[in-house]
Amino acid sequence: MMSKRVLIVNKTFPKVGLDLLRNKLQVTVLPYLDYEPDMLPEIKKNIIGIDALIWNTKHCLTKDLIDLAGPQLKAVTTMASGVDHIDVQELAKRGIPLGNTLHSLDNAVADITVCLLIAAARGFKAGIREIESGGWKFGVQWKLGQDIAGSTVGVVGLGGVGQAVVRRLKGFDVERFIYSGRSDKPEAKSLGVERVPLDQLLKESDFVILACPLTPETKHLINVETLKLMKRTSVVINIGRGDLINQDALYDALKEERIFAAGLDVATPEPLPHSHPLVSLPNCCIIPHLGSATHKTRDAMATTSAQNILFAMNGEKMVYPVY
Numbered sequence: 001m002m003s004k005r006v007l008i009v010n011k012t013f014p015k016v017g018l019d020l021l022r023n024k025l026q027v028t029v030l031p032y033l034d035y036e037p038d039m040l041p042e043i044k045k046n047i048i049g050i051d052a053l054i055w056n057t058k059h060c061l062t063k064d065l066i067d068l069a070g071p072q073l074k075a076v077t078t079m080a081s082g083v084d085h086i087d088v089q090e091l092a093k094r095g096i097p098l099g100n101t102l103h104s105l106d107n108a109v110a111d112i113t114v115c116l117l118i119a120a121a122r123g124f125k126a127g128i129r130e131i132e133s134g135g136w137k138f139g140v141q142w143k144l145g146q147d148i149a150g151s152t153v154g155v156v157g158l159g160g161v162g163q164a165v166v167r168r169l170k171g172f173d174v175e176r177f178i179y180s181g182r183s184d185k186p187e188a189k190s191l192g193v194e195r196v197p198l199d200q201l202l203k204e205s206d207f208v209i210l211a212c213p214l215t216p217e218t219k220h221l222i223n224v225e226t227l228k229l230m231k232r233t234s235v236v237i238n239i240g241r242g243d244l245i246n247q248d249a250l251y252d253a254l255k256e257e258r259i260f261a262a263g264l265d266v267a268t269p270e271p272l273p274h275s276h277p278l279v280s281l282p283n284c285c286i287i288p289h290l291g292s293a294t295h296k297t298r299d300a301m302a303t304t305s306a307q308n309i310l311f312a313m314n315g316e317k318m319v320y321p322v323y
């Protein structure tokens with residue numbers, strides 16, 4: 001296998017993953033980051049003739065790039081759970097195994113979800129702004145937020161992250177957990193989560209947590225119409241992908257206080273320009289895609305993606321195959 005070549009698209013790929021790969025494959029690390037203008041031209045130059053790809057970039061792995069790589073391409077993995085930036089059908093059609101790092105990041109992303117939920121529900125952003133502008137007041141009716149105890153929490157997408165969020169929130173005396181998604185989740189019963197249609201979830205939830213993948217079906221799942229179903233007091237949290245939400249519609253709903261608040265770890269585009277209207281809103285708490293950003297989790301993700309490649313190159317099943 002030592003003659004085979006893997007291309008890692010991202011200069012910050014963790015050492016633990018590199019060490020695993022360097023034992024077995026010739027490794028090229030593209031010395032660029034997504035926002036550097038040379039990234040895409042360098043991908044195009046370096047992808048030619050490659051046997052395996054670690055696609056750790058927001059650029060899309062398109063049919064054209066797969067063609068450019070050539071027919072010897074035998075394995076592709078992301079260092080993420082989302083594969084919305086990959087032409088999955090094209091890889092599947094060609095029988096090229098595709099992997100992701102699915103459950104390596106469940107706990108870290110669930111932690112961030114709970115942080116955002118509390119931050120949005122309790123008005124951290126508005127409060128911090130008041131401190132920074134010298135406007136800190138006090139009064140029994142000042143900056144009142146929403147309680148988690150006694151609430152209904154609706155999770156859209158009860159995968160690994162959604163389940164880890166429910167496990168955490170159980171300690172907060174939530175009254176009822178509901179979820180919606182493509183299929184029944186066997187884990188739901190033991191977690192005490194009831195499956196309901198999306199419309200019902202949006203109507204009944206105090207907290208709506210988006211933890212599903214971005215697909216053509218889930219794009220703009222939160223939009224002008226679905227926002228109308230939500231309670232005035234509800235809080236929406238997005239830890240999936242920015243495009244799960246129509247951001248113009250969200251802006252209007254938050255500005256007009258038709259819902260209480262939003263907590264976003266993801267946005268469209270990323271990085272979100274600081275001049276974006278959502279950034280101006282005191283009830284929209286945005287953090288810069290920190291979900292899986294911990295030392296241990298990023299190392300685990302690098303290990304999983306390296307293993308995905310090594311297993312596939314050996315003709316074995318990837319750790320987390322996408323199909």
Ligand SMILES: O=C(O)[C@H](O)CO
Nearest residue numbers: 079080081082291292
């Ligand atoms: O898709 C994922 O895994 C995350 O968004 C990466 O942080």
